[in-house]
Structure formats: C-alpha cells, structure tokens
Amino acid sequence: MTEPVLEVRDLHRAFGALKATDGVSLSLRRSEIHALIGPNGAGKSTLIGLIAGNLKPDAGQVLLNGRDVTQADVAARARAGLARSFQVSAVAADLTVLQNVVLAVQGARGQSFRFFRPALANADLRAAAEAHIARAGLSGRRAIPAGDLAHGERRRLELAMALALAPRVFVLDEPMAGMGPDGAREMTALLDDLRHEAPILLVEHDMDAVFALADRVSVLVSGRIIASGTVAEIRADAEVQRAYLGE
Ligand code: ADP
Ligand code: MG
Structure with missing residues (x-):
C-alpha cells in the first residue's frame, strides 16, 4: 500500500487544563475523502490548526508525503502542498x-x-x-x-x-456551513471531483454530505478518536450513535 499523503501521529495539544487534542492519530491516502465528525467542542478545528500549522502541538508529529512538518510554519506547509480552506480573508x-x-x-x-x-x-x-x-x-x-x-x-x-x-492535500473545515440544500449538493459534487486532484480531510456537520462522500469516517469526541471506519461501519456503531449521531 502506498504511503499516506498526510499522517498525524499521537498528536497532543492542551489549552490550560483542557486537552483539546488528546492523542490523535490518523492518515489520509491517495484519492481518499476522510471525514472527521464530532460534536461542537470535540477538537476538530484544533486538529485542523495543528495540521495546517496555525497551532503547534505539545507532542506528536504531522507528516506530509512522509516528511515531518511538525515544526514547519503555515507557509512552508502550503508550499509542501497543503491547501487549507476556508480562509475567507x-x-x-x-x-x-x-x-x-x-x-x-x-x-x-x-x-x-x-x-x-x-x-x-x-x-x-x-x-x-x-x-x-x-x-x-x-x-x-x-x-x-x-x-x-x-x-x-x-x-x-x-x-x-x-x-x-x-495542492497535494485538501484540509477543509466545514465547507458546507451556511449553505442551503442546493449549495450543499453542488459542493458535494465538486468535492467528489476534487478528490482526484488531491485527497481531502473533511470536517463537516452535514451528514448527508459525509455519508455520500467519505471513504472513511473518524469520530472525534473530547479530543480523542472514538471510532474510525467506513460509512456503514460508523453508522452501525452503537457508541458513535450514543455520542454523536443520535440515530
Ligand atoms: P470543534 O471545532 O470540534 O468545535 P475546537 O477545536 O474549536 O472544537 O475546540 C475544542 C476545545 O478547545 C473547545 O473546548 C474549545 O473551547 C477549546 N479551544 C479551542 N481553541 C482554544 C484556544 N485558542 N484557547 C482556549 N481554548 C480553546
Ligand atoms: Mg470547529
């Protein structure tokens, strides 16, 4: 199997006593959409910030195409092929x-x-x-x-x-946020096309989009990944349903 395009190894980041990222490991493979879901405050945006370089971890590593970029700044990670949206500014x-x-x-x-x-x-x-x-x-x-x-x-x-x-990796934090159903459908189709350009780590609350797009889903709760698997596996996971999906 080919080396992951993006890999996060045992990442930790605290804000004071709060462990916002508490030992997260995940990977993104070629042409894959890996969705990251979880309730508000779970640590999704913190993790995106750690991956993009806006935040520095207390421990752990971020690798882009096998290269350790943990100490690299945002601009260096962008040059290494990491495209983070949505920076409206x-x-x-x-x-x-x-x-x-x-x-x-x-x-x-x-x-x-x-x-x-x-x-x-x-x-x-x-x-x-x-x-x-x-x-x-x-x-x-x-x-x-x-x-x-x-x-x-x-x-x-x-x-x-x-x-x-x-880009060699897209890292997208809630691209469907604030969109109506038509906009969300169009964005879903666009992301389905873009995955062939570069794999996508997708933080998204819109479960229709996640279930339509994701090859893998990881569920983040209180800074930890409590489950990771295919859409079918995640939908069938009782712990995930209790913690998040409410199905
Ligand atoms: P999510 O994106 O999943 O909603 P966040 O990563 O934004 O979650 O936040 C995770 C936790 O970390 C929350 O409890 C939040 O209040 C806290 N947090 C995030 N950023 C900071 C910060 N810069 N300083 C202090 N606490 C923060
Ligand atoms: Mg967030």
Whole structure:
C-alpha cells in the first residue's frame, strides 16, 4: 500500500487544563475523502490548526508525503502542498472572480503582486486561472466582483484559488456551513471531483454530505478518536450513535 499523503501521529495539544487534542492519530491516502465528525467542542478545528500549522502541538508529529512538518510554519506547509480552506480573508472582495484566481496563480508561481496588472494581460496566467474557475463551476461568474458572490459561490472561488497551488492535500473545515440544500449538493459534487486532484480531510456537520462522500469516517469526541471506519461501519456503531449521531 502506498504511503499516506498526510499522517498525524499521537498528536497532543492542551489549552490550560483542557486537552483539546488528546492523542490523535490518523492518515489520509491517495484519492481518499476522510471525514472527521464530532460534536461542537470535540477538537476538530484544533486538529485542523495543528495540521495546517496555525497551532503547534505539545507532542506528536504531522507528516506530509512522509516528511515531518511538525515544526514547519503555515507557509512552508502550503508550499509542501497543503491547501487549507476556508480562509475567507484571502479573497479580495473588490476584485472579480478571474482577478482573484489570477492572483492566486501568480502567488503560487512565486511572482510578486506588484506585477498584478501585467499578469492580468498574460494569456498563460489567465488560461491557468480560467481552468481552475471552470473546475470550480464558476465560469459564468468570472467577471463578478467576489464581494457580490453568493455564499456557496464564494466557497467555490476559494477552492478555485486553492487549486492554483496544485495542492497535494485538501484540509477543509466545514465547507458546507451556511449553505442551503442546493449549495450543499453542488459542493458535494465538486468535492467528489476534487478528490482526484488531491485527497481531502473533511470536517463537516452535514451528514448527508459525509455519508455520500467519505471513504472513511473518524469520530472525534473530547479530543480523542472514538471510532474510525467506513460509512456503514460508523453508522452501525452503537457508541458513535450514543455520542454523536443520535440515530
Ligand atoms: P470543534 O471545532 O470540534 O468545535 P475546537 O477545536 O474549536 O472544537 O475546540 C475544542 C476545545 O478547545 C473547545 O473546548 C474549545 O473551547 C477549546 N479551544 C479551542 N481553541 C482554544 C484556544 N485558542 N484557547 C482556549 N481554548 C480553546
Ligand atoms: Mg470547529
């Protein structure tokens, strides 16, 4: 079996006396969607922060493609291929969808934003940006200022910008949050497509989406993974039902 793209080994992180992450190990394999579910306050966002590098663990390791990045900062992990969404601040509301994605492509190529105007006229950069926009289903919205997009469109714009980084791992914290049923269905279809680009660690409360997408589900409660398995296994797990699903 191939080496996991992302691996977390016995990660610990406390805030004062609270053990927000209490010995978590998990892995993400190629083309896989691994969903992480759990009640509010379980430690899902803390774990995402530890993986992305916003937070440092008290103990344990984070490996990207076999490389230990535990001490690497957010930017270094991004360069190593980790695309974390949704960092809304990265989207410039006054710029159009196309301009935002051109900026992302330019940034991914290590070019200074000082050259933004020439970049917009650069056919090669534009073509790359257009491809990411099409992938995210936003071609019809390319000339709209990002600030005028509907909520779900904005999330897709963030994914188009993430695609510019040629990511090797997506780490997504509640991509369906705040979406209606149509938006959630569209996002589900998009994530099902993106998993072929890079595997996805998906924190999500929308159980329809999780059950439709996930190859594996891990259940986090009080900073610990209490169960991990296929959708069928997790749905049949009595402890999980008591702790979380309420079925
Ligand atoms: P989830 O995303 O699963 O809802 P979080 O990871 O946001 O959970 O939070 C896990 C626990 O850690 C919660 O009890 C939360 O209050 C606490 N926590 C999270 N971040 C901090 C912080 N920066 N300082 C203190 N406590 C925190
Ligand atoms: Mg959270």
